[in-house]
Amino acid sequence: MTKLHDPQPLFDANAPHGDRDLGPLPEWDLTDLYPAPDAPELKRDLDWLEDACKRFATDFEGKIADLDAETLLEAIQRHERIEAVAGRIMSYAGLRYYQLTTDPARTKFLSDAQEKVTVYTTPLVFFTLELNRIEDTHFETLMGENSDLARYRPALRRIRAMKPYQLSDELEKFLHDMGVVGDAWERLFDETIAGLTFTVDGEDLNIEGTLNLLTDHDRAKREAGARELARVLGENIRTFARVHNTTTKEKEIMDRWRGMPTPQTGRHLSNDVEPEVVQALRDAVVEAYPRLSHRYYELKRKWLGLDTMQVWDRNAPLPMEQTRTVTWDEARETVMNAYAGFDPRMTEIATPFFEKGWIDAAVKPGKAPGAFAHPTVTEVHPYIMLNYLGKPRDVMTLAHELGHGVHQVLAAGQGEMLSSTPLTLAETASVFGEMLTFRRMLANTTDPAERRVLLAGKVEDMINTVVRQIAFYDFECKLHEARRGGELTPDDINAIWMSVQAESLGPTFEYMEGYETFWAYVPHFVHTPFYVYAYAFGDGLVNALYAAYEEAPEGFQDKYFDMLRAGGSKHHKELLEPFGLDATDPAFWQKGLAMIERFIDELEAMEE
Structure with missing residues (x-):
């Protein structure tokens, strides 16, 4: 959730207006x-x-x-x-x-x-x-x-x-x-990241294009991308360490003067969520690491035919997955059909994003990396930013950000003070949009190999949303605690990063030299400390919501729309009550994790 563009129809001279593979890509107006x-x-x-x-x-x-x-x-x-x-x-x-x-x-x-x-x-x-x-x-x-x-x-x-x-x-x-x-420190981080140049096979890339190589079918390309990321981040690590030291120290001073008991307290307050609820989520996910990420990555290691996984294999396509480019029109049709299948009102709200210049999709030099939906103000409308490269996962990113956009449009009726949703609930509609798109695609698949690819892709996305984000949260907790003891060298921060990576990814991985610097490009650590647990919160909440939808579909859509319209006007306990759910119940998080486990069960059964 951030911000961006120019007046007129907004075509930057140095920005490609789509390309021949993806079709015309929309830009902001x-x-x-x-x-x-x-x-x-x-x-x-x-x-x-x-x-x-x-x-x-x-x-x-x-x-x-x-x-x-x-x-x-x-x-x-x-x-x-x-x-x-x-x-x-x-x-x-x-x-x-x-x-x-x-x-x-x-x-x-x-x-x-x-x-x-x-x-x-x-x-x-x-x-x-x-x-x-x-x-x-x-x-x-x-x-x-x-x-x-x-x-x-x-x-x-x-x-x-x-x-x-x-x-x-x-x-x-x-x-x-x-x-x-x-x-200003945040802008230094943004400008440094956006200005980095990575050279792979003689081609100069920005960070978005380089990270994209980590999902390439060619293992040599994935390795080249990972090693180039490590090289460039390593060359700039002192700058990133300075940014993190300064912003973390600034927060420590603020927290100390305010008398906040922990570095996380401010985030919990702004999220309107109880610390014990977040702790229960964190503990449930960490306890499930062996049943989730460790187990899945061992399966993936076998599929890839490797003795040991390297970090550049984590998001590798499966060998049976066909390499293909998804055009922008196809991505739009896939997501909109999934939304319409749930409720036509979803597509009515989503259509203007595509037709009125509310999406900026192309990868451009100097453009911020990643994706977001920015709500702007309630009397205007949201804007969505993507870096669309035509990967199948980019379709899920579109579904995710469009879900945010739908949520923000519906909540706008609450007005400026009440429309803003705490981060923990802000991910609800986005993750639900992904789930709708995934379920639609899965239901339309009859080929076993294609079903396995879809299931594996969803499991990876859920692991990235739940396991990886909780590992990020643990990294931040350790980082802020360590910074209270004094200045941290780049090696100090690297060591903290590696301690959570090894625990969350499991024993099937080896870690190349330079991977220890990969904390440096994660913007949430700088812009919104402790944001990351909201992703895991949102995923667990949506998994429980979707299970409620499957169990009792009658009237679910109206309750769902009411929840989105509420914006920030209700506490999570009030919002979930109509669905018979309660996030303060520790068993709640087990329901969400159980859905991931069931998907992994099905994948393992396909091996027998």
């Missing part, structure tokens, strides 16, 4: 946000924002605790409008930047916008601080006096969860202003 970087509408909104923030501070600072219900509602709605305008500006600046991170003009535009928005909104810091000073009994009285105000209770409850960790008004304003410094 950001004019729904602003017509151009120098558009009068953008200046108008910046001027309005500056004035609105000043007036808000004049009208409400020092008075929040004494407001009646009606005036508090007015304050919340004015603040929400300010959030929407600031969000629109930053969405536009960010989306342009991520589409071409190596362009100095876009970098400057983003930086300037960030600084202006930060300066303008600094006077608003008092708002959440004073909300938290309202006594609990008075807060409940206010909620009971005005139903429109009570609608905001879930968002206010999450704000008030920070009450024990709140600093003085002066310190909070200082930290708000200092946020641009932390953002």
